Amino acid sequence: MLRYLLGRLVSLALSLVAASLVIFAVIEIVPGDPASYMLGLNASADTVAALRHRLGLNEALPLRYLHWIAGMATGDFGQSYTYKVPVADLVAQRLAVSLPLALYALLMAVLIAFPAGLLAAARRGRSADAAVMGATQIGIALPNFWFAMLLVLAFALHWQLFPAGGFPGWGDPLAGIRALTLPAVALALPQAAILARVLRSALIETLGQDYIRTARAKGLTVGQTMLRHALRNAMIPVLTIMGMQFSFLLAGAIIIENVFNLPGLGRLIFQAITQRDLIVVESVVMILVFAVILMTFLVDLAYAAIDPRLRKRA
Template identity: 60%
Template sequence: MTAFLLKRIGIGFLTLLIASVVVFSVLEILPGDPALLMLGMNATPEALAAMREQMGLGDPVLLRYFSWIGGMLVGDFGRSFTYSSPVIELITERVIVSLPLAIISLILSTAIAIPVGIFAAARRGRVGDTASMGLAQVGVAVPNFWFALLMIYVFAVWLRMVPAGGFPGWGNGIWPALKSLLLPSLALALPQAAILARVTRSAMLEVLGEDYIRTARAKGMPRQYVLWRHALRNAMIPVLTIMGLQFSFLLAGTIIIENVFYLPGLGRLVFQAITQRDLIVVEGVIMLLVASVVVVNIIVDILYAVVDPRLRVRT
């Protein structure tokens, strides 16, 4: 198990290194002057010269790259020119919104999808299966911002059960903060639940045809016990894969939802940084999101080994 973990962590560090080179290189080869891009066409020559000096554009490329990487290793992501504050502070302020939003969305998605997938697999070809997968297909086809607008109208405007947008902050109490994240979490979770339900059904159908499932049924084990205890565990490998990908997407892909609900999260920060040409903020957030994807993939690989111990030997 130790060798398995070390191998996965080594691959994760290599991925981060390659991603840092790609992110830095893409911004390096962008046409135009980065200082002019950030300050705009009306900037004075003195302001442009000061910006170039502040960004270190006169230094060699390798020196700038290693300086950037070295700063991130000690928690220095640079300083935002738009907000006039360290990037790490901006990220810290926003991640306490985006991370709970992603976690709640993943919990809701899993709680909806796995029972629906098992239900559909156990009733293959019957009305329940057709209805469940039909609804799942609708969930896959409909974008999450449409669900967001629909839920704002129903639960915030019509029923007045939850706020339509904004975030009161965790300092004003856990329940008001969670209440403001409920609708955006559900809007993010529904399309992901539809995808996960279809994957769960397919994986369960493949497992339910195995000999050990027929043997368990022949021994007189209760049907629900066979489904949840034997079939589900052996069908979890593809399900865990999708869950890992979904969490990364939920953390990194919340730009539209956070703007719809006016949430001060990472997605909204990236959107504002792009529109304001604050490239330093964009670099820092992208590397943070890449690191989160790497960490989630390592956790998923560990869960693979927990679910199926044979993978520890193979890898």
């Protein structure tokens, strides 16, 4: 297990180095002057020169890269040109919205997908299976921003059960959860549909194995066989999808955050790009890449916990 863990850690470190090089190259080395881009076409030469000095753009590229990496390693992501505050503070404020929203939406997706996937696999070829698959097809095809607006019309404007937008902070946890409920539902629906279909397919494949037939021959019911034996062995593709979904929910909820006026990471990136705040873009993208790679690492560890053959193979 230790060898497997060390291998995954080395892979994580190499992935981070490769990602940092790509991000640095895209932001810093592409044609054009970052300082001129941030200030706009009408900026004077003295102003551009001052900003270049402030950003360290006059230094050699390898030195700039090392300073950037060293700063991120110590929590110093630089200062936003637009907001005039440290980027770390901006990220912390926005992460307090995006991270709970992603976890909330993923929890909803799991609570919907697992019963639906189990039911569809247990009733394969029957009306329940057809109903679940039809519902998941609608969930995948339905645009989440359109569904989000329907949720606002129904539950915020008509019944007034949840706020239509904005985030009050975590001073009142109940108010914060209420503000994130409709966005989480809008994000969870398509993810639950995808997860249910993957779970159904994995369970159906697993139910055809010899050890499942042996368990059934011993007198176990379909439900007992599925929960005790089939589900665990069908979890590897499901965990893969869940890891990808969490990464998407954390970084890719820009449209939903704009629909509900939520100050999250996705909206921060969108605003930073439109405001030409490249320091924020560079740092936040690297943080999101780290989150995706870390999630992949945790999924790999979950694989090893579920399937001992992976530990022995490593």
